[in-house]
Amino acid sequence: xxxxxxxxxxxxxxxxxxxxxxxxxxxxxxxxxxxxxxxxxxxxxxxxxxxxxxxxxxxxxxxxxxxxxxxxxxxxxxxxxxxxxxxxxxxxxxxxxxxxxxxxxxxxxxxxxxxxxxxxxxxxxxxxxxxxxxxxxxxxxxxxxxxxxxxxxxxxxxxxxxxxxxxxxxxxxxxxxxxxxxxxxxxxxxxxxxxxxxxxxxxxxxxxxxxxxxxxxxxxxxxxxxxxxxxxxxxxxxxxxxxxxxxxxxxxxxxxxxxxxxxxxxxxxxxxxxxxxxxxxxx
Amino acid sequence: xxxxxxxxxxxxxxxxxxxxxxxxxxxxxxxxxxxxxxxxxxxxxxxxxxxxxxxxxxxxxxxxxxxxxxxxxxxxxxxxxxxxxxxxxxxxxxxxxxxxxxxxxxxxxxxxxxxxxxxxxxxxxxxxxxxxxxxxxxxxxxxxxxxxxxxxxxxxxxxxxxxxxxxxxxxxxxxxxxxxxxxxxxxxxxxxxxxxxxxxxxxxxxxxxxxxxxxxxxxxxxxxxxxxxxxxxxxxxxxxxxxxxxxxxxxxxxxxxxxxxxxxxxxxxxxxxxxxxxxxxxxxxxxx
Ligand SMILES: Nc1ncnc2c1ncn2[C@@H]1O[C@H](COP(=O)(O)OP(=O)(O)OP(=O)(O)O)[C@@H](O)[C@H]1O
Ligand SMILES: [Mg+2]
Numbered sequence: 001x002x003x004x005x006x007x008x009x010x011x012x013x014x015x016x017x018x019x020x021x022x023x024x025x026x027x028x029x030x031x032x033x034x035x036x037x038x039x040x041x042x043x044x045x046x047x048x049x050x051x052x053x054x055x056x057x058x059x060x061x062x063x064x065x066x067x068x069x070x071x072x073x074x075x076x077x078x079x080x081x082x083x084x085x086x087x088x089x090x091x092x093x094x095x096x097x098x099x100x101x102x103x104x105x106x107x108x109x110x111x112x113x114x115x116x117x118x119x120x121x122x123x124x125x126x127x128x129x130x131x132x133x134x135x136x137x138x139x140x141x142x143x144x145x146x147x148x149x150x151x152x153x154x155x156x157x158x159x160x161x162x163x164x165x166x167x168x169x170x171x172x173x174x175x176x177x178x179x180x181x182x183x184x185x186x187x188x189x190x191x192x193x194x195x196x197x198x199x200x201x202x203x204x205x206x207x208x209x210x211x212x213x214x215x216x217x218x219x220x221x222x223x224x225x226x227x228x229x230x231x232x233x234x235x236x237x238x239x240x241x242x243x244x245x246x247x248x249x250x251x252x253x254x255x256x257x258x259x260x261x262x263x264x265x266x267x268x269x270x271x272x273x274x275x276x277x278x279x280x281x282x283x
Numbered sequence: 284x285x286x287x288x289x290x291x292x293x294x295x296x297x298x299x300x301x302x303x304x305x306x307x308x309x310x311x312x313x314x315x316x317x318x319x320x321x322x323x324x325x326x327x328x329x330x331x332x333x334x335x336x337x338x339x340x341x342x343x344x345x346x347x348x349x350x351x352x353x354x355x356x357x358x359x360x361x362x363x364x365x366x367x368x369x370x371x372x373x374x375x376x377x378x379x380x381x382x383x384x385x386x387x388x389x390x391x392x393x394x395x396x397x398x399x400x401x402x403x404x405x406x407x408x409x410x411x412x413x414x415x416x417x418x419x420x421x422x423x424x425x426x427x428x429x430x431x432x433x434x435x436x437x438x439x440x441x442x443x444x445x446x447x448x449x450x451x452x453x454x455x456x457x458x459x460x461x462x463x464x465x466x467x468x469x470x471x472x473x474x475x476x477x478x479x480x481x482x483x484x485x486x487x488x489x490x491x492x493x494x495x496x497x498x499x500x501x502x503x504x505x506x507x508x509x510x511x512x513x514x515x516x517x518x519x520x521x522x523x524x525x526x527x528x529x530x531x532x533x534x535x536x537x538x539x540x541x542x543x544x545x546x547x548x549x550x551x552x553x554x555x556x557x558x559x560x561x562x563x564x565x566x567x568x569x570x571x
């Protein structure tokens with residue numbers, strides 16, 4: 001098997017020039033929050049990512065759209081190393097995630113501790129919420145700061161209550177997930193991720209497991225986060241949200257980035273036939 | 284008398300020789316009561332150790348290290364594939380070879396605890412080890428089923444929050460798996476209470492061995508086996524009642540953990556909690 005496969009170069013968007021990442025902050029600390037370079041990913045013989053390169057600036061909100069099976073979830077999971085990549089590199093603020101560069105330039109998987117450390121600064125929100133069912137909403141939010149960061153309990157509790165208030169659920173602090181609606185669960189999940197003060201938030205179709213009437217409350221929280229300047233990568237089927245909130249929209253298909261640009265440009269004047277085709281179907 | 288009728292009369296009256304008095308005499312005889320304590324001690328310890336071994340086996344069998352995985356599989360294959368009695372005899376015969384039997388047999392551990400009839404510590408440990416090792420092989424399957432029943436998304440959520448595999452296991456996965464593991468674990472303990480009788484083969488004075496000793500001295504095997512049976516029934520019945528209560532609470536809290544919130548984690552796990560949330564408990568579930 002050829003691990004490089006036949007990566008298709010991204011079309012229709014000028015390839016980002018790729019200087020070596022500056023290690024120590026770089027000029028004006030302008031390191032991109034996410035810098036993915038030529039990421040390839042296989043599941044057995046199935047090549048799911050065929051050379052994905054993209055950058056996310058600090059404070060930027062990037063929405064990723066594309067047909068089912070195009071590799072959006074897989075790419076998102078590569079960003080916090082829930083999936084190993086077969087080739088390429090992903091830097092988080094200049095720091096290689098998941099791997100360590102050997103002196104000969106090859107990559108070796110990083111220690112679990114280092115990976116966990118990097119992940120603790122990247123929040124992730126799952127399609128199926130994945131709240132801890134044996135803990136109350138408040139305990140869910142408090143768990144990681146206490147267990148991972150060993151912060152003092154009362155301090156964490158105060159912040160957790162604040163976060164629950166922020167997502168509109170302070171009255172549900174003592175409720176177990178089984179007692180919450182899908183929309184409420186997802187908002188707790190967002191608060192849980194925020195409790196670690198992440199510098200980057202990843203959303204994987206955060207609203208697609210929800211009943212239609214519950215989608216709005218979750219999108220509202222996400223929009224508020226975006227307005228506060230959170231750096232976000234949002235995989236979504238909510239085209240309205242992408243159009244309104246995103247700074248940039250990326251269209252993926254067949255494991256590559258087919259087209260990207262400002263929401264207006266992508267939604268009003270897509271250049272690529274595959275993008276046009278996809279948008280015609282979903283809009 | 285009709286020989287057929289005669290036969291049934293013999294069965295029922297045991298030719299008039301069955302002596303209920305012997306049964307009543309020995310039912311609360313000190314040796315027998317000591318035997319019960321040893322039986323319960325063996326069962327509880329072996330179940331505890333066996334459960335820990337089962338947990339350990341889960342991680343060896345799920346390990347990325349091929350050698351560890353092989354050892355785990357071999358272990359389960361061996362202990363499930365040979366009779367428990369053989370394992371008990373084997374370990375008992377094994378102790379002298381590693382020079383353990385002698386120092387142990389000279390330790391009057393049980394007499395120091397106030398037992399009148401001393402129990403050779405080497406045989407006790409051999410029996411306990413065999414019961415534990417054997418139980419570990421069966422608990423391995425139960426633990427595996429329990430942990431594997433937890434959605435992979437739970438561990439991924441834990442990892443995405445910066446937890447390591449072990450922290451995620453300890454805080455997130457295992458507490459949830461425990462709910463799944465407890466019912467079959469209860470059945471295992473029921474078997475364990477009875478399987479301890481096999482260590483009578485190496486003269487550990489547990490309930491059966493204690494009864495057997497008097498059976499021989501009194502020439503009353505039926506009566507003393509009755510005594511042993513009565514006590515085994517008492518033990519398993521008590522356990523069944525405890526188990527039923529435990530499972531009922533787990534079922535309740537599985538439906539809605541809020542019903543049994545509060546208290547320490549293990550109270551929440553096995554469902555002994557208050558009703559702090561003020562949610563009414565379903566009928567029948569609120570007797571403490
Ligand atoms: N764990 C896995 N093992 C094997 N194949 C996988 C795995 N996860 C994803 N795939 C495959 O990778 C491809 C891309 O999947 P991915 O979930 O990334 O797509 P997606 O763009 O998120 O789709 P959707 O919009 O349906 O969520 C699919 O063909 C899928 O079958
Ligand atoms: Mg997906």
